[in-house]
Amino acid sequence: MRLLGLITIYGVLLVLPLVLSAVFGGPPRGIWAEIGSGLGMVAFAVILVEFVLSGRFKTVSNQIGMDVTMRVHQAMGRAALGLALVHPFFYGGSPSGGARPWDATRQLTLSTDMMGVGAGVAAYVLLPSFVIFAIYRKQTPQTYERWRLLHGLGAALIAGLLLVHTMIAGRYAAQMPVAWYWYAMTAGAVATLVHVYLLAPLKARKRAWRVQSVTPAAARQWALTLAPDGHDGLDYKAGQFAWLNVGNSVFSLHENPFSIASAPSAGPEISFVIKEFGDFTRTVGQIAPGTRAYVDAPYGTLAIAGRSEPGVALIAGGVGIAPLLGIFLEMRLTHDPRPVRLIYGAATAGDLVAGYELSGDDVTLVLSDPPDDWPGETGMIDAALLKRVFSQDQCDSWVFLLCGPPQMMDSVEHDLIARGVPARRILSERFDYD
Ligand SMILES: Cc1cc2nc3c(=O)[nH]c(=O)nc-3n(C[C@H](O)[C@H](O)[C@H](O)COP(=O)(O)OP(=O)(O)OC[C@H]3O[C@@H](n4cnc5c(N)ncnc54)[C@H](O)[C@@H]3O)c2cc1C
Structure with a gap:
């Protein structure tokens, strides 16, 4: 409307x-x-x-x-x-x-x-x-x-x-x-x-943040956590993103969009999973705790708050895990009664973010370049894998959230539509607008 x-x-x-x-x-x-x-x-x-x-x-x-x-x-x-x-x-x-x-x-x-x-x-x-x-x-x-x-x-x-x-x-x-x-x-x-x-x-400027910690999350990926500096934090939905300015003047043009990877119910701190990519992201590992930051947020519609579908499917590739992690953690924290399934694909085991307890029946980890002793799924997130993880009933009623490399998102979207999932039940966030 x-x-x-x-x-x-x-x-x-x-x-x-x-x-x-x-x-x-x-x-x-x-x-x-x-x-x-x-x-x-x-x-x-x-x-x-x-x-x-x-x-x-x-x-x-x-x-x-x-x-x-x-x-x-x-x-x-x-x-x-x-x-x-x-x-x-x-x-x-x-x-x-x-x-x-x-x-x-x-x-x-x-x-x-x-x-x-x-x-x-x-x-x-x-x-x-x-x-x-x-x-x-x-x-x-x-x-x-x-x-x-x-x-x-x-x-x-x-x-x-x-x-x-x-x-x-x-x-x-x-x-x-x-x-x-x-x-x-x-x-x-x-x-x-x-x-x-x-x-x-x-x-x-009136609602500045301080860097609380920067820790390695996976190969060339960092977990950056900010704490509010004298205010009560951000009102956001799990899965939304922020324009982040770390260490610059509040008027600086140096701000980048990053999905919030933390759960709103976890407290006023907000976390990001940031992959090294270019000028700013390659310096994230050197950011000192206490550095002042500014956050323009919340943006985005990749969220399940307010959705009425009976189940939630999260499909992430690479650092696309960030917003879906926020949703997954929020569902666990709030004991959301809806069933959830997370498919998380990466190249190697070292590319999977660590420290978030991403295991259990509701998580499927997929590696395209697995080690010999890898117990999980291998290959790409393709139609066959989606068929193994999601029943036709789930395709007929659940909401599907995607985030990852453009080719992965295009092919998963295509496979879901082929299984009868209408576009209105497929939500996605692209990290590149070009
Ligand atoms: C909605 C959204 C959410 C994102 N979430 C994450 C995330 O959770 N984790 C993560 O690792 N990456 C995320 N990204 C990608 C991240 O924003 C870029 O990798 C990062 O901005 C690159 O900045 P850089 O200075 O390191 O690289 P640069 O070499 O400066 O930029 C590389 C490319 O990144 C894009 N970019 C850079 N700055 C901006 C900007 N201010 N606004 C828009 N695009 C920009 C441009 O396409 C640019 O060509 C997200 C992107 C978007 C659009």
Whole structure:
């Protein structure tokens, strides 16, 4: 229902400038010029809404899930680029459709009009570079933090240029209701940046954390535990994730998403299982206890709280165990009456996280590269293994939660769907949005 509400708001925001223009915009022009203006307006509206779809707004991402939020953000960004690129070709040489009359203030009007066109041309050139830079981020020699900064600044610059272009070159923005729509939407976009980069950090500063311990969890994986520093901790559901900033200023862009691997009922401390991967994660083992940390959380929809299915299946690959560990531990701690089965796959025995009592009838450990004396399952988490672990009855009624490498998640999802598990009973978290 809330999802429907969000889709409705999104649709209304995109259609509103068209409706306001149709109602207040005066006599229509030729159909092609109208289509050109319409496409341009929708492109600009999509770009402004993209600021809210950055993944940092819980009202959105905690409703539709972070994966979906990021997929929509990426797809709509590309759609806006397409609309923006084609819209000038509909005017047939009369860009704004004659928005302003040629009068005694000719000189002023001319320079203003040129500014409007110039801003449009600048945005027209910047937008494709901006989208290409986002699509091929990993192929550019950038740190994630620098890319994120450039992405935010670039988006703000393009939005500013498009506002100037729309207000000056756009025929319909000469009407007050339409102009107010653009001012309000642009102000909203700017407000999202103020929220993410200023207000949220200021709030986080009042609720700092301290590193309590960093211990090896498995090969190249660390268990990092934080304790609240003078507050009562975090209100989260097992399986959710946090943006974590350790040892930097609260305003630093150095923050990374990590699933919370602890159980909410275990106490106010929160733990993460972090695999060495890049710049930050490779330094986790050297973090000293007592280091100050900031947590922006909770995010994500990989949770069973509030679900009504009679059983819970957890399927993890590698460090994808982190969020499912939180759920598994929470179910044990709270004596959740629902039956649970955990399948946990890794390459070698040394890659399995230690110290969490992951054994018993409800746990199936799978190694793709097992030692000779390995008593558990071997190979990959494939259809045959899923069939051995889950009966058809369980496939027909349980909720399935997946987290792991993309190929594993894709194939398990495919196998579950083949066994009749509908998409609404398969929840997943991807650690990579690209
Ligand atoms: C929802 C979610 C939950 C995650 N949970 C875990 C977990 O529990 N344990 C774990 O080991 N890993 C987890 N990850 C992956 C983890 O975030 C990355 O491995 C980590 O950020 C890499 O940072 P780095 O500085 O070491 O590497 P870098 O070399 O800086 O980055 C490598 C890649 O990691 C991603 N990344 C880096 N920083 C960010 C950021 N601020 N925001 C989004 N993506 C970023 C980018 O795709 C980047 O290209 C999770 C990722 C997501 C999206």
